[in-house]
Amino acid sequence: MQLILGIIYHFFGGFASGSFYVPYKKVKGWAWESLWIAGGIFSWLLIPFVAAWLTIPNFIEIIKHADAHTIAITYVFGALWGIGGLTYGLGVRYLGVALGSTIILGLCSVFGSLMPSIYYNFFPSAGHDSLHDLLTNKWGQVVLIGILICVAGIVVCGKAGILKDKDLQKKAELKKAEEYKIGLGLTVAIISGILSACFAFGIDAGKSMANEANDLWKVTHTGEGEFLFQNNVTYIIILLGGLTTNFIWCMILNARNKTFGDYVNTKTPLVKNYLFCALAGTTWFLQFFFYGMGESRLGNGASSWILHMAFIILVANLWGLALKEWKGVQRKTYVTLLSGIALIILSVLIVGYGNSLK
Numbered sequence: 339m340q341l342i343l344g345i346i347y348h349f350f351g352g353f354a355s356g357s358f359y360v361p362y363k364k365v366k367g368w369a370w371e372s373l374w375i376a377g378g379i380f381s382w383l384l385i386p387f388v389a390a391w392l393t394i395p396n397f398i399e400i401i402k403h404a405d406a407h408t409i410a411i412t413y414v415f416g417a418l419w420g421i422g423g424l425t426y427g428l429g430v431r432y433l434g435v436a437l438g439s440t441i442i443l444g445l446c447s448v449f450g451s452l453m454p455s456i457y458y459n460f461f462p463s464a465g466h467d468s469l470h471d472l473l474t475n476k477w478g479q480v481v482l483i484g485i486l487i488c489v490a491g492i493v494v495c496g497k498a499g500i501l502k503d504k505d506l507q508k509k510a511e512l513k514k515a516e517e518y519k520i521g522l523g524l525t526v527a528i529i530s531g532i533l534s535a536c537f538a539f540g541i542d543a544g545k546s547m548a549n550e551a552n553d554l555w556k557v558t559h560t561g562e563g564e565f566l567f568q569n570n571v572t573y574i575i576i577l578l579g580g581l582t583t584n585f586i587w588c589m590i591l592n593a594r595n596k597t598f599g600d601y602v603n604t605k606t607p608l609v610k611n612y613l614f615c616a617l618a619g620t621t622w623f624l625q626f627f628f629y630g631m632g633e634s635r636l637g638n639g640a641s642s643w644i645l646h647m648a649f650i651i652l653v654a655n656l657w658g659l660a661l662k663e664w665k666g667v668q669r670k671t672y673v674t675l676l677s678g679i680a681l682i683i684l685s686v687l688i689v690g691y692g693n694s695l696k
Contacts, residue, residue, distance in 0.1 A: 344635030345645065351628030352649020356657060358622040359430055361614040363661075367606030370431060371591035373615055374424075375584060376601070380619025382420075382581035386573050389627055393567035400550050400571050408546055409575060415540035416579020422533030424584050425526040432523030433499065441496055441527040442534065452485070453535065454542055480692030484685045488648055491681030495655065498675035505667040537576060537626075541633075544572035569630030625650070645689055648682050655679050 358381075365373045390397040401409070429442050458468040472478030541548075548568040555565035592598045600606070629646050655675065658664060664672065 341635070344632045347628045347632035347635065348645040349649050351625045351632060351646055352651075353653050354621050354628065355625035355646075355650040356653025358618050358625070360657060360661075361618040361621070364614045365611045367603065368600040368611055369591070369595055369597040370428075371588040371595070372597055372600035373611070375588035376612065376615040377619035377622070378581060378584050378588075380616050381622040382577040382584070382619075385620050385623040386570070386577050389567075389623070390570045390574055393570050394551050395554075397551070397571045397574070400547050400554075401574065403550060404544070404547050408544060412540050412544035412547075412572065412575045413579040415536045415543055416576035417583050418533050418579075419536040419540060419576065420580030420583035422530045422536060423580055424587055425530035426534060429523055429527035429530050433527060441492070441499070441524065442531045454538060477692045477695035480695060481689050484688035484692060487681055487688060488685035491678045491685060492651065494674060494678030494681060495651070496678075498671055498678060501671040501674055502664060502667050505671055540576040540579070541569060541572055544575055547571045547575075564634040566631045566634050567627075568634060570627070573626055573630070648685055648689075652679060652682055 362373055362377065368376075394400070426442050433441070452469070455467055455469040455472055459470055462468060467478070472482055548571060551571050552565040552568040555568070556562075559565075592600075602608070625646075632646065655678075659675075664675065
């Protein structure tokens with residue numbers, strides 16, 4: 339039952355992440371940097387504090403108990419992740435929800451799921467799976483097979499994106515989607531995919547805060563398992579780091595593009611714009627709210643991260659189809675995309691099976 343609950347929580351998180359960019363498409367008359375940071379204020383500052391306040395009594399005290407090194411390294415990983423999150427928005431902007439999310443999150447899933455295990459191979463720590471553990475245990479080998487199949491699915495989805503580019507060029511459909519830029523999009527997508535994995539490293543770096551929240555909760559909830567919301571305190575530090583890098587860059591773009599006026603421009607539907615940004619930001623945070631719940635049931639290892647990323651990729655591609663981002667492509671391109679999605683679904687099942695063996 340714990341395994342099933344973990345997978346369900348990761349699905350909810352993946353659905354939230356794969357869906358969060360959709361409300362941004364409803365924002366009218368604002369530059370990208372304006373809508374991005376307006377939503378970011380909710381997702382990286384306001385909602386994380388509200389979530390921690392609602393779920394973890396005295397969370398500020400837990401943060402104060404953490405040593406300076408833990409806070410600093412968690413914040414730095416958050417700042418690096420923030421650059422990845424920033425380029426994520428650009429990648430989706432230039433490649434579309436489906437292809438952009440697939441490439442970015444595919445790279446993120448590989449780095450985020452394997453790098454901690456490699457690190458703990460050289461610096462062992464109780465409660466953390468090393469690469470040696472994965473390679474020498476049957477459950478670990480099954481998880482690795484699932485990761486490889488997920489990578490294969492990502493490659494196939496990427497191939498579908500290339501075919502889409504060719505199809506649209508042939509039919510001159512690119513005129514209808516002026517921001518679809520395969521070269522620039524792939525560049526920022528690769529950068530984003532690598533740096534976005536730093537969120538997983540930040541969770542691990544700030545684990546002592548989550549552990550304290552977990553221990554305090556167990557005192558009054560004996561025999562009820564692990565605390566579902568233990569990571570909410572760690573998210574505050576990670577997301578402050580992410581907010582820092584995103585805020586600086588968006589302010590630079592506002593100044594360069596002279597778009598500071600967006601926030602008060604009465605010629606645009608201001609109320610609706612802020613509401614859609616708030617919805618996008620809140621939806622974005624929910625991905626990690628549910629990730630923390632899933633991790634409490636499956637553990638913060640390769641399997642949790644790969645499940646989270648696989649569900650995001652799946653949902654993002656389904657949204658891409660629903661939003662008709664693949665309109666005008668040949669049947670072969672559709673089949674390639676669906677094949678990639680099928681491989682990703684298979685990888686989720688295999689990783690889940692590996693966890694059940696563990």
